[in-house]
Amino acid sequence: MAYNxxxxxxxxxxxxxxxxxxxxxxxxxxxxxxxxxxxNWNSLFRGNKLLLSGDLLDxxxxxxxxxxxxxxxxxxxxxxxxxxxxxxxxSDGYYEDPGQGIYDNRIKIIQGPFFETLSDEEQITGxxxxxxxxxxSRLERTDAVYRRFYGSENVQRYDVVDNVEAILLxxxxxxxxxxxxxxxxxxxxxxxxxxxxxLVIGEGSKSKLNFHVFERAMSMDERxxxxxxxxxxxxxxxxxxxxxxxxxxDIQAFxxxxxxxxxxxxxxxxxxxxxNIESSQAFDSYPQNSADAITxxxxxxxxxxxxxxxxxxxxxxxxxxxxxxxxxxLNFFSGEPHFGGYGYYSVDNSEVGGQSYxxxxxxxxxxxxxxxxxxxxxxxEIRFSNDLTFSAxxxxxxxxxxxxxxxxxxxxxxxxPTFELDIxxxxxxxxxGLPTYDEPVxxxxxSETDKGTELLYYDSEDxxxxxxxxxxxxxxxLNIGLFDDANNxxxxxxxxxxxxxxxxxxxxxxxxxxxLNDPLGINLSxxxxxxxxxxxxxxxxxxxxxxxxxxxxxxxxxYFFNFYNNDEYPEPGDFFYRKYQQAQQVESxxxxxxLEHSYNTxxxxxxxxxxxxxxxxxxxxLQTNLVTNNIVVGDGVLKSQDFSIFGTSDFNFIPITDNQxxxxxxxxxxxxxxxxxxxxxxxxxxxxxxxxxxxSRDFINKFNNQFLGKHIxxxxxxxxRMFNKPKDIHDFIxxxxxxxINESLGSLPINSLATDIFIDDEDCIMDINPSQSEYLALKxxxxxxxxxxxxDYELTKTDGAPVTKQGSMKTPKIDKNQNRQAF
Numbered sequence: 121m122a123y124n125x126x127x128x129x130x131x132x133x134x135x136x137x138x139x140x141x142x143x144x145x146x147x148x149x150x151x152x153x154x155x156x157x158x159x160n161w162n163s164l165f166r167g168n169k170l171l172l173s174g175d176l177l178d179x180x181x182x183x184x185x186x187x188x189x190x191x192x193x194x195x196x197x198x199x200x201x202x203x204x205x206x207x208x209x210x211s212d213g214y215y216e217d218p219g220q221g222i223y224d225n226r227i228k229i230i231q232g233p234f235f236e237t238l239s240d241e242e243q244i245t246g247x248x249x250x251x252x253x254x255x256x257s258r259l260e261r262t263d264a265v266y267r268r269f270y271g272s273e274n275v276q277r278y279d280v281v282d283n284v285e286a287i288l289l290x291x292x293x294x295x296x297x298x299x300x301x302x303x304x305x306x307x308x309x310x311x312x313x314x315x316x317x318x319l320v321i322g323e324g325s326k327s328k329l330n331f332h333v334f335e336r337a338m339s340m341d342e343r344x345x346x347x348x349x350x351x352x353x354x355x356x357x358x359x360x361x362x363x364x365x366x367x368x369x370d371i372q373a374f375x376x377x378x379x380x381x382x383x384x385x386x387x388x389x390x391x392x393x394x395x396n397i398e399s400s401q402a403f404d405s406y407p408q409n410s411a412d413a414i415t416x417x418x419x420x421x422x423x424x425x426x427x428x429x430x431x432x433x434x435x436x437x438x439x440x441x442x443x444x445x446x447x448x449x450l451n452f453f454s455g456e457p458h459f460g461g462y463g464y465y466s467v468d469n470s471e472v473g474g475q476s477y478x479x480x481x482x483x484x485x486x487x488x489x490x491x492x493x494x495x496x497x498x499x500x501e502i503r504f505s506n507d508l509t510f511s512a513x514x515x516x517x518x519x520x521x522x523x524x525x526x527x528x529x530x531x532x533x534x535x536x537p538t539f540e541l542d543i544x545x546x547x548x549x550x551x552x553g554l555p556t557y558d559e560p561v562x563x564x565x566x567s568e569t570d571k572g573t574e575l576l577y578y579d580s581e582d583x584x585x586x587x588x589x590x591x592x593x594x595x596x597x598l599n600i601g602l603f604d605d606a607n608n609x610x611x612x613x614x615x616x617x618x619x620x621x622x623x624x625x626x627x628x629x630x631x632x633x634x635x636l637n638d639p640l641g642i643n644l645s646x647x648x649x650x651x652x653x654x655x656x657x658x659x660x661x662x663x664x665x666x667x668x669x670x671x672x673x674x675x676x677x678x679y680f681f682n683f684y685n686n687d688e689y690p691e692p693g694d695f696f697y698r699k700y701q702q703a704q705q706v707e708s709x710x711x712x713x714x715l716e717h718s719y720n721t722x723x724x725x726x727x728x729x730x731x732x733x734x735x736x737x738x739x740x741x742l743q744t745n746l747v748t749n750n751i752v753v754g755d756g757v758l759k760s761q762d763f764s765i766f767g768t769s770d771f772n773f774i775p776i777t778d779n780q781x782x783x784x785x786x787x788x789x790x791x792x793x794x795x796x797x798x799x800x801x802x803x804x805x806x807x808x809x810x811x812x813x814x815x816s817r818d819f820i821n822k823f824n825n826q827f828l829g830k831h832i833x834x835x836x837x838x839x840x841r842m843f844n845k846p847k848d849i850h851d852f853i854x855x856x857x858x859x860x861i862n863e864s865l866g867s868l869p870i871n872s873l874a875t876d877i878f879i880d881d882e883d884c885i886m887d888i889n890p891s892q893s894e895y896l897a898l899k900x901x902x903x904x905x906x907x908x909x910x911x912d913y914e915l916t917k918t919d920g921a922p923v924t925k926q927g928s929m930k931t932p933k934i935d936k937n938q939n940r941q942a943f
Contacts, residue, residue, distance in 0.1 A: 123564050125603060130154040136161035137564055137603050145576040147752075151803060156724065156810075157750060158576050160565035163672045163728075164746035166684040167556040170545040170644075171741040172621070173734060174705040177692055180622055185306035186373070186539050187619040190321065192297030192332070193368035193415045195265050197240040200418065202365040203261070204232030204440070207358050209488060227441060227492040229358060235418070238262040241286040256342050263287055264336045265366060269294040298328055300372055300413075304619065307371070307539045308501065316503040317416060317539075319369065326498070332366045333440070333496045363440060363494060369504075370413040373533035374623035377638035384411035384526050411526040414534070418508035440496040506537075533623070533635075541622065546689050550633055554648040556733070556742040561651045562603035563731060565749040570595055575751035591754035595718045598660065600711035600731060600747075605652045611712045613655040616737035647735055648742060655734040657708040663717045664725030664751075675746055679703070680730055684744070704732050704741065722755035723810045755811060772923050773815045774910055776822065781886075783837060785829030791914040795926070796820060804919045812923050840907075842886035896931065 122140040130136050130153035138159035143149050150156040172180075193199070207229040239262055242255040266275045266289060274295075276288040303325035308318040321329060343357050376384075388410045535541070551557055568574055569589055575596065578587035602609045624635045624642075636644040647653055661680075662670055675681065679696035680703070690697035709715070711731070719725060726748060733743040774792065786793060796819050805813040822828050850857040887901040890909065898907030911931035917923045 123603065123606070125562060126159070129159070130157050130161060134161045134163060135562075137562055139574055139576065141574075141576055145578065147577055147750075154748075155726075155750075155806065158752060160563065160747055160749040162560050162563075162745050163748045164676055164681060165560040165743065166681055166745075167554075167558065167560075167743040168548075168551060169684055169689065170547075170551055170554075172701075173732075173739055173741050174701070176618070176622060176739065177698070177701050179618060180541050180692065184541075185308040185320065186534050186541060187304065187306050187623040188319075188371040188373060188534070189300040190298045190303045190305045190319075190325065191300045191370045191372075191413070192269060192294055192366065193370040193413075194292055194294050195238060195262075195269055195366060195368075196292070197238060197262075199238045199368055200235045201238060201261070201265060202233050202367050202419065203236045204230060204363040205359040205361070206230045206232075206363065206441075207360050210360060223488040226488050227494075228488060230441060230492075231359070232363075236261060238265060240288075241284060243282060243284045253342065257338070259285060259287070260339065260342055261336065261362065261364060264334075265364060268331075268334055269296050269366070271295050297331055297366075298325060298369065300370075303328065304374075305371075307534060309540050310538050315506040317506050317509060319371070319416060319502045319504065320500055321498075321502070329498045330496065334364055335494065336362045336364055338362065365496075367417070367419055369416045369502075371416060371534075372413050373530060374620050375635045376530070376533055377634050378640055379638070380529070380634055381412055384530065387411065387523060387526055389520075389523055411523070411530045414509070414530060416504040416509050418505035419503060440494055441492045545624075545632055545636070547632060550636075554645055554742075556648040560745060561731075561733060561743070563745070563747055564601040564603050564606055565727070565729065565747060566597075566599040566601060567727065567749055567751050568597055570597065575753060577752055578754070580754075587754055590752070592722045593718060593720045594753055595716060596751070598715045598717065598727070598749075599713070600656070600658045600729065602652060602656075609652050611656055611710050612736070613734070613738040614736050616739040621737075621739045642735065642737070642740075644735060644740065651733070653736060654742065655736050655738055656711040656731060657704060657734070658711050658729055658731045658747075659703065659708040660715055660717075660727060660729050662726070662728035663719075664727050665719055665721055669726065670728060672746065672748075675728065680744060680746070703730070708732060719753045722753050725751050725753060727751065752810065772915060772925060773812070773819070775908060776819060776828065781842065782829045783840065784835060785831045786823060787831035787912070790831075790912045791926075792912055793823060795915040796823075799915060799917055799923065802917070804917050806920075809922065816923075837890055839887065839889050841884055841888075843881070843883045844885050845883055847883070890932075 123137050124140055125135060125137050127135045129138070129148060134154070136157070136159040138146050138148075138157070146159060147153070147157040195201075206227050209223050209226045209228055236258065239255075239258045242259045244255050244259075263275065263277060266287060270289060270291060270293075274290040276290065277285070278288065279285050304322045305325070306320050306322075308320060310317070338360060343359075545551070571589055573586050573589045575590045575594075576586075578590060580587045620641075624632060636642045639646070661675070670678075679699040683690045683694065683697050683700070692698075708730070727750075729747040729749065731745040731747050732741055733745070734741055796816055799816045800820050803813070850860065884902050886907075888898040888907040889901075890898060892899060893909055896909045898909060900906055909931050911929045913929040914926040915923055916926045
């Protein structure tokens, strides 16, 4: 059979989909079509929110941050690195440390940490020009960093005129470190009161952090340029090595559409790095030169941390050095033997956060027995300076409007400054513009028996096979399809990348719209206008045979729909929203997959089905529908008279069935007939009283067609017998048939069919005697059939109440004196 949409059935507000069948089979000849017609329609529909599906809610909660791609920010002129200076226990020509052998290479003195600036080019004319060794060390340090990350083959040192020494990079793409194509992490939500930016490196990439930490041995030539004059300056020659940490990491939002990323990468700018690299403005003036990446700079500058760095483990005293004995008590700003610190690090470069600490970056000396060794331990959470990151990248006074706008757009994708993830696209204006906002989808509910028979109203005589097939007990198979393109629709999903989907909820606004409308990605608005390309799941929340049935109003107020009515989006911990997510993730199945249910009672069954419409990737729920489907389950005789204790007074309707013997007939003016006509006329039956409606209509039809006989007023009824083949009166009287016919005279036997109570005749199938009734039941001496004595009574029904008897039934008077009965 085909299916048709009826715009006015069951109502104008809820047009339904019906099988191609007669109005009688579909119940469309009733007044109450929503309760009695057999089709399906959308009782409720919501599309005013765009929601995440499945366990993405839990993913967001567990991640509690914005997913990002990570790379090592390509080291370049003007970048800062973190540095410690230290002395290993070696013979270096300056000082002979005692106790060689077991103490070889152990660390004796440590100074730091502090930031240093990389420099591609330095003019060094002699000790007078670089009497503190600043330029020489800076150039050597830059060379070491470049060679580590770009490879030695891509680094070239050369001299230019006027004693200028420079470094040339043959490639500006690092071959070592993090790469956007390989490495990921997340930005944690900013803690209240904190200005630091917290980055967590993905477990699969975390080992690459160790590449950012390396040791550099200082050359004798480099150390020879260091000054040894001035106690407040310290004795720089004592240091033999540096520990260098490259601290700049580039991040990129996961959810940026490809066209935007291309635009951001091609729109380039360059801030001028001051020629005097020692200027405190050098670092601040050197952001990324395009908006496709944002550089996290400097480590977090927590309150009270005068070095501007609180260590990998967020402890200002937790140096990357370990010992087999207890840590010594460290104090960098007072006490002997190195009060005031060593070397040139006590001059301008010690300025942090606008404050100069002069010579207060001191050194600490350890006993060699403390066995200090380098042991860098990265924490799970690396903190960066908000001011250094965003003031540098966001130094917009020199930018054109289009450049500044592109920076803002990328920041929006990261939901700066909070880095908080939402659980829904909170953009009502955007959602109102989608077709899914107010255009429901029409479905087909396939509800059939095991043999594929639709559960419609069937006539027990004209459609006996279908009628019996749909009578209880019956197993029903249910499935969902789309009314449009029902034959060609394929319910398939493409899947999704969790990081990309989750990160889409971090920015909101224009960035989220760009992500959702990206034609090479989500392309949401395109799919929202094409229902047959979407993905669907469903769950049956009511089969219609439960003791307590839900109304549409109750379902609207349940967790399936109630949060749709709120102006705010639900919070992750909202009970109803979590129940909703659990239902569509755990309890629903894809449409085109069957469900089964067995019915053990007859009547109209109203099935309630929740149908979810998804984007093809399955990540976004575009709509939620409540679909109602009415079916009818027959009772095998399709009458309310089929009661369990036949022959008692426990019935409302006279137990009239087909192929009955009726003795006496029905009176046209009886109370029963008049009240039945009124019941049919008023039609106050609910869908739960389906069998009562059928029984009343069946009686009127049989009465009007004179199938119930005509009342013959008073009569005298004695033994009533039925035989399975014709008999004549002589068979009952007995005796000599010929004498009775020819001579009109014969004898009546003592034992005959006319006189014996017990009929010893194989042809007799029923033998009842009204004088031997038990209450209203008449015992049958032969066969299985029963008799019932009926009389006149009235039936009444009011709206919402069941059919009831009005008073007791007035049955015929039976004279049990056999001498006064007919023979």
